[in-house]
Amino acid sequence: MKTFYVTTPIYYANGEPHAGHAYTTIAADALARYHRIKGNEVFFLTGVDEHGANIDKTAETEGLSPQAFCDKLAPIFTKLWERLNISNDIFLRTTSELHKRGIKKFLTALYESGDVYKAPYEGYYCRPCERFFPEKELADDKICPIHKLPLEWVKEENYFFRLSKYQDRLIQHYNENPDFVYPESRRNELLNVLESGLEDTSISRSSVSWGIPLPFDPEHIAYVWIDALPNYITALGYDADSERYHKFWPADVHMMAKEITRFHALLWPAMLMAANLPLPKQIVAHGWLTKDGEALSKTRGIFIDMDGDIGTYGVDAFRYYLLREFSFGNDGDYRPARLHARYNADLANDLGNLLNRVLGLVNKNFDEIPVPTTPDDIDEEIKGMAQTTVDQLDAQMETLAFDTALETIWEFVRRVNRYIQQTEVWTLTKPETKPRMGTILYNSLEALRFISVLVSPFIPDTAEKIQKQIGLTEFDTVAEWGRLPAALKVSKGEPIFPRVDLKKEKAPKSDAVKPKQKSDKKTTDLISFADFQKLDLQVGNVISAEPIEGADRLLKLQVDLGTEKRQVVAGIAEHYKPDILIGKQVIVVVNLEPATIRNVESQGMILAASGDSVVLATPETEVPLGTKVR
RNA sequence: GCCGGUGUAGCUCAGUGGUAGAGCGCACGACUCAUAAUCGUGUGGUCCGGAGUUCGACUCUCCGCACCGGUACCA
Numbered sequence: 001m002k003t004f005y006v007t008t009p010i011y012y013a014n015g016e017p018h019a020g021h022a023y024t025t026i027a028a029d030a031l032a033r034y035h036r037i038k039g040n041e042v043f044f045l046t047g048v049d050e051h052g053a054n055i056d057k058t059a060e061t062e063g064l065s066p067q068a069f070c071d072k073l074a075p076i077f078t079k080l081w082e083r084l085n086i087s088n089d090i091f092l093r094t095t096s097e098l099h100k101r102g103i104k105k106f107l108t109a110l111y112e113s114g115d116v117y118k119a120p121y122e123g124y125y126c127r128p129c130e131r132f133f134p135e136k137e138l139a140d141d142k143i144c145p146i147h148k149l150p151l152e153w154v155k156e157e158n159y160f161f162r163l164s165k166y167q168d169r170l171i172q173h174y175n176e177n178p179d180f181v182y183p184e185s186r187r188n189e190l191l192n193v194l195e196s197g198l199e200d201t202s203i204s205r206s207s208v209s210w211g212i213p214l215p216f217d218p219e220h221i222a223y224v225w226i227d228a229l230p231n232y233i234t235a236l237g238y239d240a241d242s243e244r245y246h247k248f249w250p251a252d253v254h255m256m257a258k259e260i261t262r263f264h265a266l267l268w269p270a271m272l273m274a275a276n277l278p279l280p281k282q283i284v285a286h287g288w289l290t291k292d293g294e295a296l297s298k299t300r301g302i303f304i305d306m307d308g309d310i311g312t313y314g315v316d317a318f319r320y321y322l323l324r325e326f327s328f329g330n331d332g333d334y335r336p337a338r339l340h341a342r343y344n345a346d347l348a349n350d351l352g353n354l355l356n357r358v359l360g361l362v363n364k365n366f367d368e369i370p371v372p373t374t375p376d377d378i379d380e381e382i383k384g385m386a387q388t389t390v391d392q393l394d395a396q397m398e399t400l401a402f403d404t405a406l407e408t409i410w411e412f413v414r415r416v417n418r419y420i421q422q423t424e425v426w427t428l429t430k431p432e433t434k435p436r437m438g439t440i441l442y443n444s445l446e447a448l449r450f451i452s453v454l455v456s457p458f459i460p461d462t463a464e465k466i467q468k469q470i471g472l473t474e475f476d477t478v479a480e481w482g483r484l485p486a487a488l489k490v491s492k493g494e495p496i497f498p499r500v501d502l503k504k505e506k507a508p509k510s511d512a513v514k515p516k517q518k519s520d521k522k523t524t525d526l527i528s529f530a531d532f533q534k535l536d537l538q539v540g541n542v543i544s545a546e547p548i549e550g551a552d553r554l555l556k557l558q559v560d561l562g563t564e565k566r567q568v569v570a571g572i573a574e575h576y577k578p579d580i581l582i583g584k585q586v587i588v589v590v591n592l593e594p595a596t597i598r599n600v601e602s603q604g605m606i607l608a609a610s611g612d613s614v615v616l617a618t619p620e621t622e623v624p625l626g627t628k629v630r
Numbered sequence: 631g632c633c634g635g636u637g638u639a640g641c642u643c644a645g646u647g648g649u650a651g652a653g654c655g656c657a658c659g660a661c662u663c664a665u666a667a668u669c670g671u672g673u674g675g676u677c678c679g680g681a682g683u684u685c686g687a688c689u690c691u692c693c694g695c696a697c698c699g700g701u702a703c704c705a
Contacts, residue, residue, distance in 0.1 A: 325643095349667055
């Protein structure tokens with residue numbers, strides 16, 4: 001028996017899961033379920049990554065200890081996975097003892113490889129900021145750009161992993177395993193990165209407290225990614241050298257969204273090489289979801305209403321839509337209108353109605369599933385198509401082409417509808433034609449059983465419902481023609497996908513949208529009024545604006561402050577056309593030390609609201625140039 | 631800016647150096663077993679624009695435009 005180990009990332013648990021997480025997890029689930037029905041022994045991992053400064057910070061704003069915060073969040077993930085019918089074998093938390101033991105062992109192995117070294121990190125350190133400032137960011141006076149306080153020269157010991165050493169071996173691995181990173185576009189990107197050179201990476205943080213101490217130096221905490229990536233082996237029982245670990249590692253597929261491929265496809269394999277462990281077989285990156293053409297955004301309130309859509313159409317429709325309409329490597333645009341269309345056309349009309357009409361005919365004409373006694377050419381054709389459908393499906397799943405895989409199954413669904421149409425079964429009620437009717441209905445039911453098997457990785461609930469309605473008591477996972485026993489009692493048949501009317505759907509809309517308020521956020525990084533007063537902010541007028549050669553985001557502005565003119569570089573080119581800016585009043589940080597960006601001197605900065613979009617801060621009504629802002 | 635990708639019917643996408651394809655949508659017809667379902671027929675495209683190679687290009691080359699991704703700049 002073949003084994004198959006598939007993972008999702010362990011999601012960073014500093015907020016609630018969203019549709020992007022759901023997409024990755026559903027895709028991985030479909031893959032896992034597919035391999036199960038193929039008879040492979042599958043292990044499917046998902047989980048949460050619970051350490052690091054960000055979680056610490058978020059917990060603090062909620063007034064919780066980091067552990068309490070994680071304990072609160074983890075069940076939100078597991079509940080969603082239950083709702084989405086995710087068949088994971090483990091839900092790994094990095095705060096679990098299993099993981100901590102494994103990490104300890106792994107980091108020890110890494111350390112013993114000789115590729116971890118302690119290096120003094122020295123530089124200008126700002127106590128209030130708790131960070132170092134690279135020399136190139138500082139002017140001659142060496143004061144903190146934020147606090148305007150003198151910086152200390154501090155030496156800190158830090159652990160580094162000799163990532164650079166693995167550059168060549170990684171390139172070689174990529175070349176020898178063309179499918180190591182999929183899709184190819186990602187692979188090429190990473191090869192570019194590899195060829196331009198890797199730098200050693202810091203693997204510890206001494207300023208962070210929420211995490212796992214390095215086993216060889218407990219004063220230092222493992223950097224989150226160093227803590228997180230090995231979860232794929234710790235979850236298998238790497239710590240105890242368990243049987244499961246040996247059975248399933250190396251993983252067959254690490255599935256993830258595209259933004260984290262770097263860590264998985266460079267750092268993780270290098271770490272494994274250092275620890276002398278086998279590499280995962282494939283790193284798979286899918287695209288992002290947008291909603292009606294817009295990027296998802298918490299601040300702008302653009303999100304996918306999973307809850308609402310699942311409520312309206314059901315989990316399987318949601319899964320079906322994501323897997324059917326989005327082609328893997330690319331970004332996918334989530335559109336409720338498309339979900340609706342898919343639901344009615346593919347699920348309700350094609351599949352749901354097929355089941356219903358066949359069951360109706362059986363019930364009306366037979367007491368139980370009839371025995372096929374009068375074979376015909378057309379029956380053979382159906383049987384043949386069942387087999388070719390399986391073959392095509394196998395090929396498509398090999399490349400994770402869920403969309404075409406489902407299309408292939410649906411071609412068969414439509415063929416069965418046509419079979420019924422062509423044979424006009426419903427007319428064959430006379431005694432002499434009744435056996436033929438029985439044969440056709442048997443074949444139709446068997447086709448439905450067959451379809452239910454093929455469809456089960458994608459829409460598992462539906463698959464079960466179909467078999468149950470056909471009269472099978474135990475789910476049959478084998479896609480071989482002719483396994484359906486005759487003489488079963490068929491159920492009356494409730495529509496498995498009742499049509500959804502757009503009108504009805506409108507009702508529960510009003511209360512759905514409201515984005516959640518971030519409540520009583522405690523601010524910890526307070527500055528004194530004196531600190532604030534150090535800022536010299538003035539109103540200026542943009543008198544010219546032009547793009548900077550070789551920079552997509554930068555504009556060179558001349559700003560008139562009344563008493564003087566300043567040249568300022570601003571990173572707003574993506575949001576403002578130069579001509580629009582001219583004549584606009586802006587707020588300028590006047591006493592900012594000058595800097596040279598892209599060979600252009602910038603004597604200050606202009607203020608803008610900067611989130612998903614960038615909007616200039618400007619006085620509400622026009623004021624004299626040089627007016628102080630405070 | 632540099633590197634890579636994409637641009638084909640209203641929508642989602644296949645596709646090939648030789649007269650353009652599927653599903654959905656839409657129109658018409660058939661059927662009435664079924665969830666106003668199904669089946670058939672049809673509608674619909676300057677295959678991003680321009681130039682070139684070729685007997686012939688949507689398919690190859692070059693230039694350009696748009697969008698996407700990676701990377702640099704973001705005071």
